[in-house]
Amino acid sequence: SQKIEQNSEALNIQEGKTATLTCNYTNYSPAYLQWYRQDPGRGPVFLLLIRENEKEKRKERLKVTFDTTLKQSLFHITASQPADSATYLCALDADSNSGYALNFGKGTSLLVTP
Amino acid sequence: GAVVSQHPSWVICKSGTSVKIECRSLDFQATTMFWYRQFPKQSLMLMATSNEGSKATYEQGVEKDKFLINHASLTLSTLTVTSAHPEDSSFYICSARDQTGRRYEQYFGPGTRLTVT
Numbered sequence: 001s002q003k004i005e006q007n008s009e010a011l012n013i014q015e016g017k018t019a020t021l022t023c024n025y026t027n028y029s030p031a032y033l034q035w036y037r038q039d040p041g042r043g044p045v046f047l048l049l050i051r052e053n054e055k056e057k058r059k060e061r062l063k064v065t066f067d068t069t070l071k072q073s074l075f076h077i078t079a080s081q082p083a084d085s086a087t088y089l090c091a092l093d094a095d096s097n098s099g100y101a102l103n104f105g106k107g108t109s110l111l112v113t114p
Numbered sequence: 115g116a117v118v119s120q121h122p123s124w125v126i127c128k129s130g131t132s133v134k135i136e137c138r139s140l141d142f143q144a145t146t147m148f149w150y151r152q153f154p155k156q157s158l159m160l161m162a163t164s165n166e167g168s169k170a171t172y173e174q175g176v177e178k179d180k181f182l183i184n185h186a187s188l189t190l191s192t193l194t195v196t197s198a199h200p201e202d203s204s205f206y207i208c209s210a211r212d213q214t215g216r217r218y219e220q221y222f223g224p225g226t227r228l229t230v231t
Contacts, residue, residue, distance in 0.1 A: 004157075036222075043118075043207045043222035044158070094160055100211060101148050102220065104157040 002027045004105035006090055012111045013080055021075040021108045023090030033066055033073050036089040038107060044089055048075075080112045116142050118210050120223035127198055127230055134194045135226045137208030143188040144210035148220070149181075152205040164191040198230040 005024045013019050023033070032051045036044035050057045050066040050073065057064045063076040077084050087107040094101040117140040127133050137147055145166045150158040162183055163171040170183035182194040191210075195202055207225040 041205075041225065041227065043120075043209075043225045045222070046220070089157070100146065100220070101160045101163055102158075102209075103160070106155070106157040 002092075002103060004028075004090055004092060004103060006088075006105035007108045008106060010109040010111060012113065015081060015112055015114050017080055019077040019080050019084070019110055019112070021088050021090075021110065023073040023075065023105055025071050025090075025092060028071070028092050030068075030092045032093070033064075034091040034102070035062075035064055035073075035075050036091060036104075038087045038089055040087075044091075044104075047088075077110075080110075082112045082114055085110055085112050116140075116210075116212055116219075116221040118208065118221045118223040120206075120208060120226050122226060123224060124227040125229070127228070129199055129230055130197055132194055132196045133198055133228060134192055135206055135208075135228075137191045137193070137210070137223055139189045139210040139212075139221070142210075142212045142221075144191075144212065145188060146211045147185060147191040148209045148211075149183065149191075149193050150207045150209070152207060152225075158207060161193075195228065198228070200230045203228055203230045 003026045034049045035047045038044045048064045050064045061078045065074045087109045089107040090105040091102040094103045119138045121136045147164040149161045151161050152158045160173050161176045164183045164185040166185045172178045185191040205225050209220045209222045211220050
């Protein structure tokens with residue numbers, strides 16, 4: 001069955017450092033992969049999408065890499081700030097009859113301390 | 115940017131009653147909306163796909179007679195949890211696809227926290 005795995009342990013880093021989060025997947029051949037941010041009690045907010053033919057994508061302090069051979073995506077936040085503290089979700093298009101729905105990983109909680 | 119709203123943001127109901135949750139796309143039209151459920155510290159799980167003017171498509175294991183979905187217009191989908199039980203307590207989140215946008219663009223609502231006592 002399709003699986004999306006993200007580090008279940010929370011990531012604690014100091015302000016100013018680079019946070020790196022990992023997303024691994026199995027039994028998928030995704031055309032694209034997405035990253036979302038979710039704050040407690042809120043819906044996910046779209047951050048970045050990377051296509052299968054793209055190795056890397058950047059947006060301001062965010063960088064995503066996509067290795068379809070390793071079946072892995074890395075999500076980096078450079079110069080991290082306490083406001084970056086949240087749960088980050090990796091998502092792939094769902095293998096269902098629904099079309100364009102998403103399957104999500106459990107997310108990795110990031111805590112940036114001053 | 116595209117905004118999706120949900121109402122109510124939280125609801126407490128007694129076991130056996132029904133609860134309706136609304137999902138609206140505020141500034142775009144959505145032929146397709148998705149309903150997800152999220153338990154604490156778990157991932158969002160797709161429950162069903164709501165298509166405007168037709169029946170919803172439910173994921174395996176989701177009871178269609180318990181979770182009634184109506185997509186009456188291009189900006190509104192509703193999820194009714196019928197005969198709610200405590201195990202239905204969860205965070206329900208909808209998302210909507212902008213029919214004029216690219217296929218991957220989905221916008222999520224803020225979620226509805228349902229507590230069944």
